Amino acid sequence: MTQVGYSKKVMDHFMNPRNVGVIENPDGYGKVGNPVCGDVMEIFIKVHNNIITDIKFRTFGCGSAIATSSMVTELAKGKTLDEALRLTRKDVADELDGLPPQKMHCSNLAADALHAAIKNYQQKQKLK
Amino acid sequence: MTRIYLDHAAAVPVDPRVIEFAQPFLSQIIGNPSSLHSAGLAARQALEEARQKIARFINAEDEHTILFTSGATEANNLGIRGTALRNKTKGTAVAVSAIEHISVLNPVKDLTKQGFTMVSLPVDSTGCVKQEDLSNLVTKDTILTSIQYANNEIGTIQPIRELSKIIHDHGSYLHVDATAAAAWIPIDVRRDGIDLLTLSSNDLAGPQGAGVLYVKPGIKLQPIILGGGQEKGLRSGTENLFAIVGMGEAARLIQQEQHQERHRLQPMRDTLIKEILTIDRSFLTGHPQHRLPHHASFRFSGIEGESILLNMDIEGIQISTGSACSSKTLEPSHVLLAIGLKHEEAHGSMVLTLGRSTTPDQIPQVIQATKKTVDRLRALSPLTM
Numbered sequence: 001m002t003q004v005g006y007s008k009k010v011m012d013h014f015m016n017p018r019n020v021g022v023i024e025n026p027d028g029y030g031k032v033g034n035p036v037c038g039d040v041m042e043i044f045i046k047v048h049n050n051i052i053t054d055i056k057f058r059t060f061g062c063g064s065a066i067a068t069s070s071m072v073t074e075l076a077k078g079k080t081l082d083e084a085l086r087l088t089r090k091d092v093a094d095e096l097d098g099l100p101p102q103k104m105h106c107s108n109l110a111a112d113a114l115h116a117a118i119k120n121y122q123q124k125q126k127l128k
Numbered sequence: 129m130t131r132i133y134l135d136h137a138a139a140v141p142v143d144p145r146v147i148e149f150a151q152p153f154l155s156q157i158i159g160n161p162s163s164l165h166s167a168g169l170a171a172r173q174a175l176e177e178a179r180q181k182i183a184r185f186i187n188a189e190d191e192h193t194i195l196f197t198s199g200a201t202e203a204n205n206l207g208i209r210g211t212a213l214r215n216k217t218k219g220t221a222v223a224v225s226a227i228e229h230i231s232v233l234n235p236v237k238d239l240t241k242q243g244f245t246m247v248s249l250p251v252d253s254t255g256c257v258k259q260e261d262l263s264n265l266v267t268k269d270t271i272l273t274s275i276q277y278a279n280n281e282i283g284t285i286q287p288i289r290e291l292s293k294i295i296h297d298h299g300s301y302l303h304v305d306a307t308a309a310a311a312w313i314p315i316d317v318r319r320d321g322i323d324l325l326t327l328s329s330n331d332l333a334g335p336q337g338a339g340v341l342y343v344k345p346g347i348k349l350q351p352i353i354l355g356g357g358q359e360k361g362l363r364s365g366t367e368n369l370f371a372i373v374g375m376g377e378a379a380r381l382i383q384q385e386q387h388q389e390r391h392r393l394q395p396m397r398d399t400l401i402k403e404i405l406t407i408d409r410s411f412l413t414g415h416p417q418h419r420l421p422h423h424a425s426f427r428f429s430g431i432e433g434e435s436i437l438l439n440m441d442i443e444g445i446q447i448s449t450g451s452a453c454s455s456k457t458l459e460p461s462h463v464l465l466a467i468g469l470k471h472e473e474a475h476g477s478m479v480l481t482l483g484r485s486t487t488p489d490q491i492p493q494v495i496q497a498t499k500k501t502v503d504r505l506r507a508l509s510p511l512t513m
Contacts, residue, residue: 006438011438011442014435014438014439015439015442017508020507020508031510035471035472035475035511036470036471036472037471038432038451038460038471038472038475039432040509040510040511041510042510058508058509058510059508059509059510060430060431060432060508060509060510060511061432061435062432062433062434062435062451063434063435063438065432065435066435066508
């Protein structure tokens with residue numbers, strides 16, 4: 001049967017999002033999207049020995065925006081920065097058992113937010 | 129968990145009395161209304177009785193003014209394209225309010241490819257058409273003006289009778305899409321000065337698949353569907369007898385019960401509005417007084433409408449939103465933009481439409497679920513505006 005609407009996994013991450021919140025004094029911070037477009041995501045990371053040891057997010061957006069944010073934090077936690085940088089939007093969608101086609105672009109910015117946070121961390125390291 | 133359905137603007141459960149009334153036309157009365165044998169005549173008889181019920185429902189001159197279509201979208205298309213194309217020697221401008229349904233806006237947009245001009249009539253922040261602008265924007269070149277009776281997203285009711293006078297002063301025909309209003313407001317095409325009117329069966333608790341275009345005597349239309357010449361040649365195709373007969377009966381029942389139902393639902397709706405507006409940074413959309421009696425619509429800062437819809441659904445309550453993410457085009461609602469909301473404000477809307485199944489004991493549950501939903505989503509959101 002063709003699946004209509006969101007997968008069970010998307011709904012689970014929407015209703016029970018993992019790693020919600022803010023990290024005070026994060027090692028890296030990334031923010032993507034725009035309230036005008038209806039999606040804003042921010043990700044905070046803590047890094048130790050090149051590994052993402054803690055990660056939190058906050059998201060304004062639709063069901064898939066919240067679910068992909070939650071999923072990307074779960075995927076990134078415990079990974080090295082290089083591994084986390086290799087996570088793609090598609091990886092996130094696949095882990096959620098897929099997203100409706102029209103959601104693949106606009107509400108699937110979570111990997112971008114993660115990459116922005118890592119790059120912010122790397123930038124700060126260079127300046128040290 | 130009990131489920132509470134508050135999306136009657138999208139689909140209405142068919143009245144069981146209507147189903148019982150129309151059921152014989154699915155299998156027992158099998159004639160085609162165009163056939164001359166007795167089975168055909170029985171079908172024809174039922175079709176004409178439905179036509180009379182609709183004519184009485186809107187106080188039309190007679191039943192010959194009623195054309196049955198497949199629904200409101202087709203009636204809007206026929207009313208707009210049919211009138212404009214048939215009368216283009218008299219004028220080539222078509223004026224429409226900025227908050228019309230998409231099945232009005234898109235046929236008008238399409239007419240611009242055939243040499244017509246589309247004039248958009250602005251509305252104020254409550255969704256009322258600005259009367260002072262009407263006199264300048266509707267001109268002697270305006271062949272047709274289309275203004276809805278009431279809006280399905282924000283509930284605002286237009287002062288059709290007053291608008292009609294201004295529009296007729298400029299010699300334009302007035303088409304009124306009464307889809308959202310007809311179940312709630314007594315419609316009188318003669319009192320209100322309406323030339324063409326659209327009705328939908330399902331919005332009257334009739335079966336899906338039927339609609340009506342009322343055409344005032346003397347107005348000439350061009351058909352948009354060609355074929356065997358049914359409905360005075362203006363809408364060819366074998367009639368959907370089950371839906372049409374059901375629509376006629378649904379309209380008859382609404383006419384009898386409208387007043388009572390309105391007074392049953394309005395206090396519940398008023399409680400919803402009063403309580404939901406106690407939520408921080410929540411706003412009513414549409415007109416505070418001149419609105420449909422079963423309709424409550426809001427926006428909440430800092431959260432997004434599709435999330436509201438999904439969260440409310442999990443709480444057991446089915447609602448609607450004008451959010452971009454819930455639409456096929458991924459554009460925010462043109463209605464919310466037309467009343468002056470910014471894009472970021474238009475994303476966080478919620479529409480509740482009550483109906484026959486709504487009972488007073490549901491109202492506290494809906495208020496509770498709304499508060500819970502807004503709190504939860506705001507706790508996830510980085511926006512503080």
